[in-house]
Amino acid sequence: MDLSSFDPVVLITTMMIAATPIMFAAIGELVVEKAGVLNLGVEGMMIFGAICGFMITVNTGSPFLGMCAAAIGGAVMSLLFGILTQFFLSNQVATGLALTLFGLGFSALLGQSYAGIKPPSTPKLDLPILSDLPVVGPILFSHDLMVYLAIAIVAATWAVLKYTRIGLILRAVGENHDAAHALGYKVVRIRLLAIMFGGACAGLGGAYLSLVRVPQWTEGMTAGAGWIALAIVVFASWKPWRVLLGAWLFGGVTFLQLYLQAAGVDIPVEYLSMSPYVITIVVLVIMSADKNKAAMNAPASLGKVFHATH
Amino acid sequence: MIRLEKRATPSKQWSLAAPLLAVALTMIAGGIMFAALGKDPLEAIRIIFWDPIFGEFASYSRPQLLVKAGPLILIAIGLSLGFRAGIWNIGAEGQYIMGAIFGAATGLAFYPAELWIIFPLMVIAGAIGGTLWAMIPAILKTKFNTNEILTSLMLVYVAQEILKSMANGLLKNPEGHGFPGSRNLAHYPATSNPELIVGTGAHWGVMAAIVAVIAAYILLSRHILGFQIRLTGESPRAARFASVRPNRLIVICMGISGGLAGLAGLFEVTGPAGQITDKFNVGYGFTAIIVAFLGRLHPVGILLAGLLMALTYIGGELAQLQMSIPAAAIQAFQGMLLFFLLAMDVLTNFKIKFGTEAA
Numbered sequence: 001m002d003l004s005s006f007d008p009v010v011l012i013t014t015m016m017i018a019a020t021p022i023m024f025a026a027i028g029e030l031v032v033e034k035a036g037v038l039n040l041g042v043e044g045m046m047i048f049g050a051i052c053g054f055m056i057t058v059n060t061g062s063p064f065l066g067m068c069a070a071a072i073g074g075a076v077m078s079l080l081f082g083i084l085t086q087f088f089l090s091n092q093v094a095t096g097l098a099l100t101l102f103g104l105g106f107s108a109l110l111g112q113s114y115a116g117i118k119p120p121s122t123p124k125l126d127l128p129i130l131s132d133l134p135v136v137g138p139i140l141f142s143h144d145l146m147v148y149l150a151i152a153i154v155a156a157t158w159a160v161l162k163y164t165r166i167g168l169i170l171r172a173v174g175e176n177h178d179a180a181h182a183l184g185y186k187v188v189r190i191r192l193l194a195i196m197f198g199g200a201c202a203g204l205g206g207a208y209l210s211l212v213r214v215p216q217w218t219e220g221m222t223a224g225a226g227w228i229a230l231a232i233v234v235f236a237s238w239k240p241w242r243v244l245l246g247a248w249l250f251g252g253v254t255f256l257q258l259y260l261q262a263a264g265v266d267i268p269v270e271y272l273s274m275s276p277y278v279i280t281i282v283v284l285v286i287m288s289a290d291k292n293k294a295a296m297n298a299p300a301s302l303g304k305v306f307h308a309t310h
Numbered sequence: 311m312i313r314l315e316k317r318a319t320p321s322k323q324w325s326l327a328a329p330l331l332a333v334a335l336t337m338i339a340g341g342i343m344f345a346a347l348g349k350d351p352l353e354a355i356r357i358i359f360w361d362p363i364f365g366e367f368a369s370y371s372r373p374q375l376l377v378k379a380g381p382l383i384l385i386a387i388g389l390s391l392g393f394r395a396g397i398w399n400i401g402a403e404g405q406y407i408m409g410a411i412f413g414a415a416t417g418l419a420f421y422p423a424e425l426w427i428i429f430p431l432m433v434i435a436g437a438i439g440g441t442l443w444a445m446i447p448a449i450l451k452t453k454f455n456t457n458e459i460l461t462s463l464m465l466v467y468v469a470q471e472i473l474k475s476m477a478n479g480l481l482k483n484p485e486g487h488g489f490p491g492s493r494n495l496a497h498y499p500a501t502s503n504p505e506l507i508v509g510t511g512a513h514w515g516v517m518a519a520i521v522a523v524i525a526a527y528i529l530l531s532r533h534i535l536g537f538q539i540r541l542t543g544e545s546p547r548a549a550r551f552a553s554v555r556p557n558r559l560i561v562i563c564m565g566i567s568g569g570l571a572g573l574a575g576l577f578e579v580t581g582p583a584g585q586i587t588d589k590f591n592v593g594y595g596f597t598a599i600i601v602a603f604l605g606r607l608h609p610v611g612i613l614l615a616g617l618l619m620a621l622t623y624i625g626g627e628l629a630q631l632q633m634s635i636p637a638a639a640i641q642a643f644q645g646m647l648l649f650f651l652l653a654m655d656v657l658t659n660f661k662i663k664f665g666t667e668a669a
Contacts (some may be wrong), residue, residue, distance in 0.1 A: 040459065080649065089314065090652040091662065093398055094458070097599055098652060102645025108638030109347075132524050221640070231460050270475035277464040282449070284461060289454040307316065 011255055012139050015149055017213060019251030021046070021205040023150040025229035026236070027157055028201025033233060034161065035194035036174035036301035039097025041081050042105020043226025044147045049074040049203025050210035054114055054217045057207075063122040067146070067207055074203020075196040077103060082195040085288050085305075086188045092303050093221050100226070108219045111204040115217055122146070146208050151199065151244065158240035170194060172297035177306040187306050202226065224277065231280045234285050237297040246283075254277050314660040315482075324658040329604055329611070333618070339650070340643045347634050358625030367630075373511030374624045375617065377582050380516040381406075381574035383616035385598035387522045388567030390607040391529075401447065401462030402571040403595025404469035409572020410579035411476055412439025414492060414586050417501035418481060421493065428500040433514075433576060440572015441565050443469065448564035452557040453517075456599035460562070465596070477588040493624060496584035515577025519616075522558040522570060526609040539563065559663040571595060578651045582625035600648045619644065 021242050025042050052073030057066030081099045084090045122144045125131065130141040161167035170190060172180045177187045209225065210217050228250060236242035257272040265272070337359075341351030356545050362371040392399050399405075413436030420428050446465060450456040477484075481492040495501040503513045530536035542549040542559055549556070574594065583590040603617050605611030626640030656662075 084649065084653055088656040089652045090655055094603055094648075095652050097400060099646040099647060101596060101600065102642060105641030105643070105645045109636055109642050112636050112638065161319040164665060224464070227460060227463050231464070234460070236455065265631055268475055268479070270478075274471035276470045278469045281456075281461050281464050285450055285454045285456045289458045307314065 004261070009135055009138055011252070011259075012147055012257045013143070015248055015251040016143060017141075017251070018254040020147050020150045020212060021208045022225055022250055023154065023228050023243065023247035024205030024208065025226055026232040027032050027150070027154050027240060027246060028198035028237065029229055030203075030233050030238060030240060030243055031157060031161075031170070031201075032194050032198035034174045034238060034299055035057050035170050035191045036177055036299050036304065036306075037085065037150060037195055038092045038096065038303040039078065039099070039195060039198060040093060040230065041078070041099025041103065041167040041221055041225070041226075042198075042229050044224045045077045045199045045202035046073045046098035046206035046209070046229075047220070048077045048103045048223045049110045050221060051205030051206075051217060052203065053207025054119060054150055054210040055110065055120050057211055058114065058117055062084065063120060063211055066119075066211060069228075070203040070207030071200040074201070074206065076199070076241045078195045078199020078202070082192045084278070086192055086195075089305050089307055092305075099291070103105060104220060107294060111217050111219065115219075117217065119211050119215050120214070124189065127247055141272075145203070146210055149204075152207075154240050154244050171299070172303055177301045181306070181308055187308070189308075191304040202229070205229070214231075228276070231284050231300045235283050237287070239297075248285075249279070250276065255259070313663045314656065315663050316660055317562035317658075320658045325606060328654035328658055329606065329615070329651060330646060330653045332604070335650045335654075336643065336647040341648055343639065343642065343646075344635065347635065347639065349417060349635055354629055354633060357629045358622060361628055362621055362624040367628075369509075371628065373505070373619050376511040376516045377620075378623045379616040380602045381511070381578055381594045382598050383612055384504070384515065384522055384572045384574040384577075384614045384617055385517040385571045385595060385615060387519070387526045387572035387609060388604065389511070389598055390552075390602045390605070390612060391406045391526065391539055391610075392563035392567050392608050393543075393565055393602055395532075395539045396546070396560055397560050398459045399443070399444060399462050399564055399567045400446065400459055400599060400600055401464075401466045401595070402567065403591060403593065404462070404466035405568040405593045406575035406578075407466075407469040407473050407591050408443040408575070408588065409440035410567075410575035410583075410590070412436055412442075412472060412479070412572065413576030414579050415481060416494060417495055417580070418493060418530075420500070424498075425498045426500070429503070429580075432501060432580065433573065434574025436511040436572045437569040438572070439659070440570040440575065444564045445561070446569020448561045451564075452560055458560075470591075473586070473591070474588045477586050481586050483585075491585040494585045495580045501578050502562050502582055513577060513581045515574060515581065518551060518573055518577065523609045523613050530609065535562065541668060548642035549654075567611035571598075597644060600644055603648060604651055 004129065025046055029042055048072035053066040053070030056069035057063050077099065078307050081095055084095045087093050121300050124144045125141055161171065170187055173185060173187050173190050181187050206222060208219060214221065232243060232246040232250065235246045253276050257275045261269055261272050337355055341355055344351045344354040384404065389399060399543055412433040416435035417428055417432045443465060447458040447462040450461050451458045478490045483491060483493045483599065503515065506512050531538065538549065538554045538559060541552060542554055579586055579590060597619060601612060601615045605615035622640055622644060626637060629635040630637055
């Protein structure tokens with residue numbers, strides 16, 4: 001086993017990249033859940049975004065257009081969920097699962113002829129002087145724009161939820177949809193918009209996987225990232241800045257297990273590969289063990305069907 | 311304007327009609343999808359739904375129907391108990407894998423002995439493997455209030471890695487010339503799960519599925535536990551007053567569904583699959599979720615839904631061979647079916663009224 005090659009700067013930069021797809025998906029889902037909707041279809045929307053972004057990028061040569069397509073694709077998928085749960089009043093758990101199963105199948109179908117292709121690379125930030133600084137340069141100024149966008153969305157979500165009227169209305173809808181409805185807010189419309197925002201974010205996260213992180217298209221390539229994003233929302237106690245922390249933690253774990261695999265540690269590869277999932281479970285247990293606290297943070301109307309009688 | 315008015319009790323007629331309507335709508339939407347792929351939609355639908363039973367090669371594909379429906383029904387019956395009570399075990403795929411590993415390991419431990427007791431022991435081990443794997447989310451839920459949806463799903467990925475490790479390590483065939491995968495259990499009489507009635511495809515797993523359907527029917531309609539499950543699903547508050555202990559129910563429902571999924575895995579690995587390989591599992595644990603909902607969480611419904619879903623698998627393979635429709639199209643098709651079913655459910659629970667309310 002060879003640990004001499006360990007470099008903390010590489011750790012932090014790789015961690016930031018590994019965290020980005022989950023950060024996108026998790027912050028999107030956080031907004032959805034803040035509006036009182038539980039969308040378990042994150043995995044399905046992510047993988048659909050991954051193939052949409054990949055297809056458009058390969059065909060147009062523009063990662064920017066690909067990312068836009070991924071966001072639109074994710075939002076369209078989420079709209080399926082939105083229509084079913086908001087207008088047809090279907091069970092949110094079952095509908096979310098349906099979205100995941102459908103998304104996995106449909107994206108595999110679309111991606112038939114795209115396996116094994118290398119997409120055009122996404123440009124990285126390259127500032128004179130700043131990007132060349134030792135340590136600080138690679139960590140802060142040398143990523144692709146999506147890494148910064150993910151962090152910016154987290155910051156924006158935090159600000160909007162905390163300081164703006166829109167944020168207040170969104171939270172009201174999530175805490176008590178009947179009261180919000182009585183005050184004249186359009187519960188269904190607000191929730192649909194939140195669901196679409198979540199879908200767009202999940203799509204971006206998926207495209208980041210297929211275009212930057214891997215970068216390649218393979219069937220089922222999200223490998224549970226969408227579910228981990230859902231777990232991170234719980235870990236974050238529905239607080240945006242904690243999503244950032246959760247995603248980075250997870251990115252760190254991913255990097256470490258890959259690093260240990262490469263360094264040839266005397267642990268079978270399979271046990272290292274399962275570690276992110278095991279750690280997610282452990283973290284979930286720790287977060288939910290305190291019953292009062294966990295129940296206090298979750299939006300009160302989460303997962304409940306809203307049916308206006310008047 | 312269209313309004314929805316909640317029904318006092320779900321409509322019986324619509325509850326039966328909704329799945330049929332959903333299947334019809336899925337055929338239409340699926341036809342459009344096949345047309346978009348440049349295939350003849352009518353022929354595709356015929357190959358998927360008609361040919362496996364009545365077509366030219368039906369004598370080959372008909373037995374496959376029970377082979378594929380067996381595990382789907384077995385798993386879905388278990389899941390339906392929990393789903394009815396609002397306990398969401400969606401990690402059946404992982405429990406299926408663990409059942410197969412436990413069962414196969416038991417059988418391989420006796421190799422090359424030929425005793426009649428070996429197979430029954432393997433069946434028990436399979437059920438235990440699945441149950442134990444399901445106990446993890448169950449106990450985390452009851453002790454720490456951890457969301458069972460997320461933990462049971464995470465455990466699927468963990469089980470998948472354990473399976474890889476087993477196929478390449480502990481359970482690897484020592485005479486396999488270095489290829490991954492265990493000894494072929496179907497080749498040894500003591501460990502094999504053969505076709506019991508020639509030409510039907512019915513193996514022990516299919517028998518177990520039939521027993522499970524009957525047992526679940528009796529449980530839900532005649533037993534106090536079935537009553538508690540239904541009560542908890544329909545009114546958790548009323549269930550508390552009726553002194554139903556939710557934690558006990560969680561452990562029982564998760565345990566039963568895990569055990570049945572484990573059994574399904576064991577029967578698959580000793581029969582149709584034959585050996586432990588890193589991808590002997592083909593996602594029955596997830597498809598069974600669709601089967602459970604399509605069957606209205608009712609044992610008889612699940613029996614029919616399992617057969618229908620098995621049909622789409624076999625028909626899908628035929629369509630792949632004859633029309634080169636990709637396998638993924640069938641997966642999308644199955645997902646679509648669940649969507650339509652959930653959408654149609656609105657008719658079960660609500661009346662649709664036109665015009666504004668006269669008040």
